[in-house]
Amino acid sequence: MAKKKLQGEVFYPPKEVIENAHIKDWDKLNKQANTDYAKFWSDRAEELHWFKKWDRVIDDRKKPFYKWFTGAKTNISYNCLDVHVQTHRRNKIALVWEGENGDFEAMSYFRLHRETCKFANILKSMGVEKGDRVTIYMGRIPEIMIAMLACARIGAIHSVVYGGFSVEALHERIEDSKSKVLIVADGAYQRGKIVPLKQIADEALQRAGGIEHVIVVKRTGQEINMEFGRDMWYHELRELPIASNQCALEKMDSEDPLFILYTSGTTGKPKAILHTHGGYMVGTYTTLKYVFDIQEQDRYWCAADPGWITGHSYIVYGPLLNGATSFMYEGAPNYPYPNRWWKMIENYGINILYTAPTAIRGLMRFGEAWVKRHDLSSLRLLGSVGEPINPEAWKWYHSVVGNGNCPIMDTWWQTETGMFMITPMPCVPLKPGSGTKPFPGIEMDVVDEKGKPVKPNEEGYLVIKTPWPAMIRTIYGDDERYVTQYWRKYKGMYMTGDSARKDKDGYFWVIGRVDDVIKVSGYRLGTAEIESALVSHSAVAEAAAIGVPHEVKGNAIYAYVILRAGLTGNSTLVEELRQHVAHEVGPIAKPEQIEFVDSLPKTRSGKIMRRVLKAKAMGEDPGNLSTLED
Numbered sequence: 001m002a003k004k005k006l007q008g009e010v011f012y013p014p015k016e017v018i019e020n021a022h023i024k025d026w027d028k029l030n031k032q033a034n035t036d037y038a039k040f041w042s043d044r045a046e047e048l049h050w051f052k053k054w055d056r057v058i059d060d061r062k063k064p065f066y067k068w069f070t071g072a073k074t075n076i077s078y079n080c081l082d083v084h085v086q087t088h089r090r091n092k093i094a095l096v097w098e099g100e101n102g103d104f105e106a107m108s109y110f111r112l113h114r115e116t117c118k119f120a121n122i123l124k125s126m127g128v129e130k131g132d133r134v135t136i137y138m139g140r141i142p143e144i145m146i147a148m149l150a151c152a153r154i155g156a157i158h159s160v161v162y163g164g165f166s167v168e169a170l171h172e173r174i175e176d177s178k179s180k181v182l183i184v185a186d187g188a189y190q191r192g193k194i195v196p197l198k199q200i201a202d203e204a205l206q207r208a209g210g211i212e213h214v215i216v217v218k219r220t221g222q223e224i225n226m227e228f229g230r231d232m233w234y235h236e237l238r239e240l241p242i243a244s245n246q247c248a249l250e251k252m253d254s255e256d257p258l259f260i261l262y263t264s265g266t267t268g269k270p271k272a273i274l275h276t277h278g279g280y281m282v283g284t285y286t287t288l289k290y291v292f293d294i295q296e297q298d299r300y301w302c303a304a305d306p307g308w309i310t311g312h313s314y315i316v317y318g319p320l321l322n323g324a325t326s327f328m329y330e331g332a333p334n335y336p337y338p339n340r341w342w343k344m345i346e347n348y349g350i351n352i353l354y355t356a357p358t359a360i361r362g363l364m365r366f367g368e369a370w371v372k373r374h375d376l377s378s379l380r381l382l383g384s385v386g387e388p389i390n391p392e393a394w395k396w397y398h399s400v401v402g403n404g405n406c407p408i409m410d411t412w413w414q415t416e417t418g419m420f421m422i423t424p425m426p427c428v429p430l431k432p433g434s435g436t437k438p439f440p441g442i443e444m445d446v447v448d449e450k451g452k453p454v455k456p457n458e459e460g461y462l463v464i465k466t467p468w469p470a471m472i473r474t475i476y477g478d479d480e481r482y483v484t485q486y487w488r489k490y491k492g493m494y495m496t497g498d499s500a501r502k503d504k505d506g507y508f509w510v511i512g513r514v515d516d517v518i519k520v521s522g523y524r525l526g527t528a529e530i531e532s533a534l535v536s537h538s539a540v541a542e543a544a545a546i547g548v549p550h551e552v553k554g555n556a557i558y559a560y561v562i563l564r565a566g567l568t569g570n571s572t573l574v575e576e577l578r579q580h581v582a583h584e585v586g587p588i589a590k591p592e593q594i595e596f597v598d599s600l601p602k603t604r605s606g607k608i609m610r611r612v613l614k615a616k617a618m619g620e621d622p623g624n625l626s627t628l629e630d
């Protein structure tokens with residue numbers, strides 16, 4: 001088949017990488033999948049274990065409340081563990097872990113299964129039943145994986161809150177989910193210091209009701225408060241007779257909830273994105289297998305945090321469904337020195353590295369000598385996620401880290417999509433800064449205000465036109481918001497909230513968010529959360545947060561603050577407000593800059609005109625001000 005010549009700068013994958021890959025001919029797979037996507041996904045589903053097969057692959061009778069594999073019975077935790085324990089993978093290493101302080105752990109599928117059962121029995125002994133919510137708040141330690149798998153095993157819905165979030169963020173999420181159990185670590189190591197997770201949780205629990213039991217995992221060992229009758233040590237619980245290493249599992253309906261994960265939206269409080277057992281399992285399993293080309297001997301490292309969707313899908317579920325060996329690292333990339341990551345890649349013989357542009361840019365700043373000290377020849381594939389990767393960072397990653405031999409899988413997706421949506425595979429020619437094309441079986445497009453496809457290279461709204469198995473099912477407890485948020489603007493199309501271009505070769509170039517979401521170091525934050533944290537400070541009357549371009553973080557937060565009458569701003573107050581946001585939302589939400597102003601530009605309907613604020617922050621012309629009230 002004669003291939004059309006691609007426009008622009010193109011990197012072709014090395015022959016050796018394609019030769020052994022699961023998918024060698026992307027076009028062929030794409031054609032098959034697009035001809036009958038229901039069949040494509042059900043064929044993939046056949047590779048997994050079902051206690052009972054489905055009646056329908058996809059049920060779209062109540063659009064946009066799509067259902068997948070209806071009538072089927074399965075359990076994702078069973079597919080992650082029990083299935084492998086019954087095969088040659090029984091003693092295969094599932095997880096290799098290194099603590100920031102040098103601690104080490106290697107856990108086989110056999111042991112991970114037993115640990116999961118023990119944890120599940122502990123949860124059961126606390127009265128946790130199918131459908132109950134359990135909040136998990138920990139750092140990157142093996143127990144976070146065990147806790148998630150334990151919930152899934154007994155049908156409890158986990159709600160993981162990222163360990164970088166703080167008091168109010170945690171409080172809000174515990175309360176909204178109505179969790180009755182909280183699993184927390186005493187602390188987490190981060191850049192040589194301890195993040196006092198349990199102490200933060202104690203403060204959050206003073207604001208939130210509903211939590212009956214707190215399971216505390218000992219990681220850092222500092223003195224903490226244990227509330228009698230509520231808080232219990234995990235290492236003590238697991239010695240009790242109730243914590244047997246065998247635990248009957250729940251046979252789940254394909255559409256039974258697996259987890260909720262809070263993410264920032266356009267306005268108001270974070271949304272609880274709901275994912276289910278069956279479709280999510282098929283989606284994460286297939287995409288990881290094909291995109292990162294998981295092979296039996298691979299050592300795969302997704303450097304994200306389990307507290308975000310990347311970690312849920314591609315540290316916990318995807319790799320285990322594939323029977324892979326994963327690596328997890330607790331701490332900061334440059335601790336104690338900027339070669340920490342490269343040293344671990346060399347030591348553990350990592351074959352696949354999946355990280356975010358911000359991490360690459362951060363490490364790039366230290367210079368390539370830190371990389372070149374290490375033999376990184378084990379690497380075969382690299383990955384990027386979270387925000388657009390600038391071509392300069394792409395090329396550094398490709399040539400310095402990958403030595404020119406490792407294709408970069410730039411994967412575009414969202415908490416809501418659950419799985420990769422726009423992504424290359426190892427056999428696909430790459431253009432730096434483009435995630436190439438939608439995954440086979442998925443149709444996406446770039447459209448104008450009215451939903452009409454725009455011309456090649458024109459900017460427009462990124463939409464998804466076909467349902468996919470790991471898609472969001474609803475916003476937990478708020479079906480109406482689910483519909484308005486994603487499906488109202490365009491009939492029959494899912495609105496991503498991103499803007500993009502599509503070039504003449506059909507390659508997608510994602511530009512960024514078009515709503516009030518700010519991506520800071522790849523983390524998704526809502527302006528509303530930052531603003532309400534600022535306003536909760538006694539000195540603040542009103543606040544507006546925007547994102548401004550930042551060399552390493554992609555975007556940094558810039559906040560405008562109106563003080564209460566009679567108060568004047570100074571540098572001490574700026575610092576106090578920054579600390580206040582860090583304490584309420586988390587260090588990642590700390591504004592880079594705070595400017596005190598007397599008024600904020602608003603439309604006649606009272607909406608803050610962020611475009612004007614952005615222009616001001618960047619010293620640019622604000623453009624058309626005709627809708628401005630004042």
Ligand code: WT7
Binds near residue numbers: 435
């Ligand atoms: C938003 C979703 C899904 C994992 C992490 C983020 C941006 C994500 C890319 C990419 C350009 C990207 C989008 C998207 N984004 N990946 N490869 N290229 N932009 O999940 O926190 O739900 O954020 O991240 O703006 O809408 P999330």
